[in-house]
Amino acid sequence: GENVEQHPSTLSVQEGDSAVIKCTYSDSASNYFPWYKQELGKRPQLIIDIRSNVGEKKDQRIAVTLNKTAKHFSLHITETQPEDSAVYFCAFYSSASKIIFGSGTRLSIRP
Amino acid sequence: EAGVVQSPRYKIIEKKQPVAFWCNPISGHNTLYWYRQNLGQGPELLIRYENEEAVDDSQLPKDRFSAERLKGVDSTLKIQPAELGDSAVYLCASSLGLAGSTYNEQFFGPGTRLTVL
Numbered sequence: 001g002e003n004v005e006q007h008p009s010t011l012s013v014q015e016g017d018s019a020v021i022k023c024t025y026s027d028s029a030s031n032y033f034p035w036y037k038q039e040l041g042k043r044p045q046l047i048i049d050i051r052s053n054v055g056e057k058k059d060q061r062i063a064v065t066l067n068k069t070a071k072h073f074s075l076h077i078t079e080t081q082p083e084d085s086a087v088y089f090c091a092f093y094s095s096a097s098k099i100i101f102g103s104g105t106r107l108s109i110r111p
Numbered sequence: 112e113a114g115v116v117q118s119p120r121y122k123i124i125e126k127k128q129p130v131a132f133w134c135n136p137i138s139g140h141n142t143l144y145w146y147r148q149n150l151g152q153g154p155e156l157l158i159r160y161e162n163e164e165a166v167d168d169s170q171l172p173k174d175r176f177s178a179e180r181l182k183g184v185d186s187t188l189k190i191q192p193a194e195l196g197d198s199a200v201y202l203c204a205s206s207l208g209l210a211g212s213t214y215n216e217q218f219f220g221p222g223t224r225l226t227v228l
Contacts, residue, residue: 006153034216043202043219044154089153098167099144099217101153 002027002094006102014110019077021105023090026071030092033066033073036101039086047088048075077107085109113137115220117203123226129191132223136184136205143180144217145188146202154202160186190225198227 004025013019025033034049050057050064050073057064063076073092077084090102116135124130136143141162146154157176159167162183171178175194180186190197200222206215 043221045219046216049216091153098156098159101155104151104153 002098002100004090004092004100004102006090006105008105009103010106010108012108012110013080015080015082017080019080019084019107021075021088021090021107022072023074023092023102024070024072025092025100027092027094027100028068028071030094032093033064034091034099035064035075036089036091037086038089038104044089080109082109082111115203115205115218117201117220117223119223120221121224121226123228124193125228126195127192129189130193130225131190132188132201132203132225134186134188134203134220136186136203137218140205140207140218141183142206142215143186144204144206145178145186146204148200148202148222150199157188193225193227195227198225200224 004023006023011019031052035047036044037047038044048059048062048064050066052068055066061078064073066073075088085108087104087106089104091099093099115137118133122130143160145157147157148154156170158165158171158178160180163180176190178188202222203220204217206217
């Protein structure tokens with residue numbers, strides 16, 4: 001079935017260091033891959049997305065890479081700050097135009 | 112501009128009782144989604160509406176769950192009767208709508224946290 005595997009489930013990094021979250025998806029027809037950030041008790045919010053016609057997209061300290069051949073995409077956060085602490089979800093739109101979310105990565109930034 | 116509005120924010124009920132959640136999407140958004148998010152997991156789609164038509168309800172447990180979006184704007188999700196395993200956060204989201212290969216950002220509401228005792 002359609003699914004996306006997300007790793008790691010928890011991640012703790014020193015403030016200022018980089019964090020990387022990886023996802024592997026099942027549907028080779030997928031063309032759109034958003035990433036959502038969810039702070040404790042709050043709603044998921046889109047932070048960056050990538051479409052299949054590009055391999056990398058960057059927005060300030062956040063970047064996403066996509067390898068369609070391997071069906072991998074990753075979120076990179078550089079120069080991490082305390083406000084980056086949250087749960088991050090990768091997602092993809094399946095060929096049926098349905099969004100499938102990963103299981104989430106709880107990112108903690110150590111001061 | 113107001114975001115997606117949901118009510119109530121919290122609901123505690125006993126099992127076998129009915130419960131209903133309400134969602135008002137962002138003005139002009141044709142597509143509306145209901146998700147269920149269990150603790151420590153990502154949102155799972157229950158149903159998707161394009162205007163007033165339910166175009167994807169394959170994940171909706173139809174024996175106890177129902178939803179409606181009569182005028183293509185507000186939507187209601189109902190559970191009757193509720194079971195212990197229904198405890199979760201129910202999220203509503205909306206987007207401008209899918210047009211061809213264009214993917215539109217989904218905006219989420221604050222969710223309703225349901226606890227079934």
